[in-house]
Amino acid sequence: MVQINGCIELAVVDGVALILADNPPVNALGHAVREGLVAAVRQAVADAAVRAIVLGCKGRMFFAGADITEFGKPLKQPGLQEVIAEFEASPKPVVAAIFGTALGGGLEIALGCHFRVASADARMGLPEVKLGLLPGAGGTQRLPRLVGPQKAVAMIVAGAPVGAKQALADGIIDEIVAEPVAGAVAFAKRVLAEAVPLVKVRDRAAKILPVRENPAAFEAAAKAALKKLAGVDAPAACVESVRNSFMLPFEAGLAAERDLFMKLVVGDQSRAQRHIFFAEREAAKVPDMPAGVKPAVIKKAVVIGGGTMGGGIAMCFANAGVPVSIVETTEEFLAKGLARIQQTYAVSVERGALQQDAMDKRVALITGTLDWNVIADTDIVIEAVFEEIGLKKEIFGKLDKIAKPGTLLASNTSTLDVDAIAESTSRPGDVVGMHFFSPANVMKLLEIVRSSHSSMAAIATAVAAGKLLGKIPVVVGNCDGFVGNRMLARRSTECERLLLEGAKPQDVDAVVVKFGFPMGPYAMGDLAGLDVGWRIRKGRGVKAPVSDALCEAGRFGQKTGKGYYIYENGSRVPVPDAEVIELAAQKAEALGIKRRNISEPEIFERMFYPMINEAARILEEGIAVRASDIDVVWAYGYGWPVWQGGPCFYADLVGAKVICEALEHYAAMSGDAGLQPSALLRKLAETGGKFSDIGVAAKVAA
Ligand code: CAA
Numbered sequence: 001m002v003q004i005n006g007c008i009e010l011a012v013v014d015g016v017a018l019i020l021a022d023n024p025p026v027n028a029l030g031h032a033v034r035e036g037l038v039a040a041v042r043q044a045v046a047d048a049a050v051r052a053i054v055l056g057c058k059g060r061m062f063f064a065g066a067d068i069t070e071f072g073k074p075l076k077q078p079g080l081q082e083v084i085a086e087f088e089a090s091p092k093p094v095v096a097a098i099f100g101t102a103l104g105g106g107l108e109i110a111l112g113c114h115f116r117v118a119s120a121d122a123r124m125g126l127p128e129v130k131l132g133l134l135p136g137a138g139g140t141q142r143l144p145r146l147v148g149p150q151k152a153v154a155m156i157v158a159g160a161p162v163g164a165k166q167a168l169a170d171g172i173i174d175e176i177v178a179e180p181v182a183g184a185v186a187f188a189k190r191v192l193a194e195a196v197p198l199v200k201v202r203d204r205a206a207k208i209l210p211v212r213e214n215p216a217a218f219e220a221a222a223k224a225a226l227k228k229l230a231g232v233d234a235p236a237a238c239v240e241s242v243r244n245s246f247m248l249p250f251e252a253g254l255a256a257e258r259d260l261f262m263k264l265v266v267g268d269q270s271r272a273q274r275h276i277f278f279a280e281r282e283a284a285k286v287p288d289m290p291a292g293v294k295p296a297v298i299k300k301a302v303v304i305g306g307g308t309m310g311g312g313i314a315m316c317f318a319n320a321g322v323p324v325s326i327v328e329t330t331e332e333f334l335a336k337g338l339a340r341i342q343q344t345y346a347v348s349v350e351r352g353a354l355q356q357d358a359m360d361k362r363v364a365l366i367t368g369t370l371d372w373n374v375i376a377d378t379d380i381v382i383e384a385v386f387e388e389i390g391l392k393k394e395i396f397g398k399l400d401k402i403a404k405p406g407t408l409l410a411s412n413t414s415t416l417d418v419d420a421i422a423e424s425t426s427r428p429g430d431v432v433g434m435h436f437f438s439p440a441n442v443m444k445l446l447e448i449v450r451s452s453h454s455s456m457a458a459i460a461t462a463v464a465a466g467k468l469l470g471k472i473p474v475v476v477g478n479c480d481g482f483v484g485n486r487m488l489a490r491r492s493t494e495c496e497r498l499l500l501e502g503a504k505p506q507d508v509d510a511v512v513v514k515f516g517f518p519m520g521p522y523a524m525g526d527l528a529g530l531d532v533g534w535r536i537r538k539g540r541g542v543k544a545p546v547s548d549a550l551c552e553a554g555r556f557g558q559k560t561g562k563g564y565y566i567y568e569n570g571s572r573v574p575v576p577d578a579e580v581i582e583l584a585a586q587k588a589e590a591l592g593i594k595r596r597n598i599s600e601p602e603i604f605e606r607m608f609y610p611m612i613n614e615a616a617r618i619l620e621e622g623i624a625v626r627a628s629d630i631d632v633v634w635a636y637g638y639g640w641p642v643w644q645g646g647p648c649f650y651a652d653l654v655g656a657k658v659i660c661e662a663l664e665h666y667a668a669m670s671g672d673a674g675l676q677p678s679a680l681l682r683k684l685a686e687t688g689g690k691f692s693d694i695g696v697a698a699k700v701a702a
Pocket of ligand 1: 025026028064065066067068069080101103104105106108127128131133134135136137139278281282
């Protein structure tokens, strides 16, 4: 065995050269790997004793793609295209031994090999679009030659991986093997014995020539893939490049792909998406967590309350294979809650997103009871009852008496004081907030709220539980609304003001949707139910004249057919309502507010800058430890478009100075001192500083 460099080794066994990469944790194709691979393949080709080559990896997976931390920095040669060209040009058969995941550049290098085998549990795909990129090492040219341009465009624009079985059916791999390297060696020997011709993927024309003659089906597939992706650069570039695969000669297609990649990689959208990639992984890390703190193992869970949130949370446990009991107060509520869960799963089965047997297994993991003693031997309890502090305290007092020592006691509160909840128990260290987002079984974000009492073990268990449930956990501090809802409250205040001052819900929503949110704030409010905010406002003695009046008139949003918009005959499509404008005009008159036309830029600034200002306050107070955590909260909990990077990333693009000046103007206009720039924002404005300098997901080159 020869160690080519720190990452690559080469061994020749029985005429087969084994080139093995070892670059933990994910075998990213960084510079040293690329350099080592080129040296190894050249050596294998030159070695007369070598008749075939197997390319594999050590560790958890085949190559997970290019090393994303190198993007945006000057490329060190050899690039991945050059590495792939070396393997492809080998006169000796090259077999890729895929296992774990082969993603992005990882799949692309495999596509440059003459043959590919994979273990049965392997997954492979080209997810570059999720980083605001397109596959930049031949993926858009070679994949269409294997699976056909229609399938390739769908797969590349979605960025979703496929399993080995599907890959075999589609022609991406040649065989499923029990053990990747041994299977690849056996495959290579068969190729030699049977003198199987070496047809490079680049030379396969059978699936692309017919599409060149008649591209209609491709254009339809491309259109379908691009639906709802207007304004996002990478998916359109993916389509253009896949189209090149059948319109241009291979080399020209490859060169065009490289040009498109280089354009995207320096763009703000890809920088934003790479920022979110690293920020997401950073967010669960707790800076003051001592080494050696181990999370508790979660084998059994209890959810208190079988309403929409409680049911959704119970589904998360069942989806992760953890038995879960729902505790309710009456048989009627319990039956309703369990029926809702059943129905939600049934819809997934109807849509083809879930198999019936998988649904049956999940449903069987969820039990309902009125008996609180079920809590006695559970590892985690999540309370998901009505948002009322007295009730929550009472429940936690009860949990304290029944739960075994060490059970994690979590509240799904979205705004309330977790310190106060913890203090209603004799073990405040075991209490945290676990704020799920609605629908809890779908939304990825989980705000983990540490109170001033939470023990490190409790925080570690909450983070581990979040990961177990497939969520993106972000650890935040305890304050009114935590990170997400606290910032949202600023936007809601501006929403109310804008209505009074003359803006229409549809105009404001349009500005927010144009930025990339799936919904504007009023449509969102109608979906969530306007009564929720109304109840919170009443509890706090806060007034919102227009929204309060809508609720007083029974307009709670979609569920009552009317809210800020009208929803006719059960439709979910918001239809603007002149009555709402009239109501806003009456309220404005009563309050002496002069109505005017409000420009799109003003709407934009008032929707986003007050939230950015609040983000700065949240950082000042240490409620979030990194600016990038706030971006993760907004990207995964509130629909902030990932290609806009989150509020702090976006603020850095605009510049703190511009935001400060605008806020000062709006503070003076409204008389709202809360709109005055925070000390941190002012400091950033004065020094030219950036949010990304404050606790960074720093791997994205500026
Ligand atoms: N480059 C650099 N670092 C990477 C990386 C990559 N491609 N993929 C993962 N990492 C890092 C993560 O940041 C993380 O680092 P920390 O431990 O410091 O936080 C570590 O590797 C482990 O990653 P995960 O926590 O995500 O591990 P996982 O086991 O949960 O998931 C994975 C593994 C599915 C491979 C996931 O990491 C992933 O999806 N990675 C990205 C894959 C990808 O997008 N590949 C395409 C790259 S672009 C490309 O290849 C362009 C091209 O055409 C040339």
